[in-house]
Amino acid sequence: MIPKALTIAGSDSGGGAGIQADLKTFQELNVFGMSAITALTAQNTRGVQGVFPASNECVRQQLDSIAEDLKPQAIKTGMLYRSSIIQTVAEKIKTYGWSNVVVDPVMIAKGGASLLQKEAIETLKTNLIPLSTVITPNIPEAEVLTGMKIKSNADRKQAAEMLLVLGCRSVVIKGGHHEDNLEAIDLFFDGNDFVWLRGQRIQTRNTHGTGCTFSAAITAELAKGENVLNAIRTAKSFIQAAIEHELNIGSGHGPTNHWAFQTYRMGRP
């Protein structure tokens, strides 16, 4: 059986984040990728120049078309932009009984553009997060979702506990935005165990789409039947290789190298 994964996210015309990063990642991990597009963005390595959200009907029809013919073994959500799109996605996840749901609570692009309306944060918390197998906030997103400041390791553990109360089955709070200069360390928590996933911090500005790529790699591994922690370990290795072997494309924050994991590194850390 060919594993199939679905991404429900925004399109990045520059190819480094969003739907484009997700499909490249699925492909590199030998998973057949499908997509439902929630918004078009005019975007490049310098930033986001325009956001054009899809109608609810457009999102609904894409999800129905996929579900009626192609059964994804795992799905991920990225940029969902507004409350009504989140509601549509949550309804469809329930209707079609989709499992292995990875929620990347995308809020703000690196350049500062808003990819989620403020009023949609509550809908994300109440409608979508309770349906998720794992959520993958970065530190600023975890701060918004919990209402607490995250500075120390103890803070991050407390935030992970608070996020689990929202109803997700597990959480990984990514460490890309942490001030640690030597390592980029992510924290996994499933209600029982805290696991720190360590990687050398690469000094580069070419980190556009790191979060999308990381959550897509988790989704691909879940589609193949891996457990959540193993999926996250492989994703960490995938993103580490993708940042380390940079491409230097564009004049701003360049994309990561989606070929690198296959080319340079196959194992988990």
Ligand SMILES: Nc1ncnc2c1ncn2[C@@H]1O[C@H](COP(=O)(O)OP(=O)(O)O)[C@@H](O)[C@H]1O
């Ligand atoms: N400079 C870096 N060097 C190595 N790993 C990084 C670097 N920046 C981010 N990462 C890793 O990339 C993944 C995405 O993290 P992060 O940048 O926090 O997410 P987002 O793109 O959602 O803001 C995490 O596994 C994080 O540890």
Ligand SMILES: Cc1ncc(COP(=O)(O)OP(=O)(O)O)c(N)n1
């Ligand atoms: C269409 C779209 N979706 C998501 C993002 C954010 O991607 P992320 O992986 O968090 O990377 P940065 O944008 O922060 O570099 C996006 N930019 N566009």
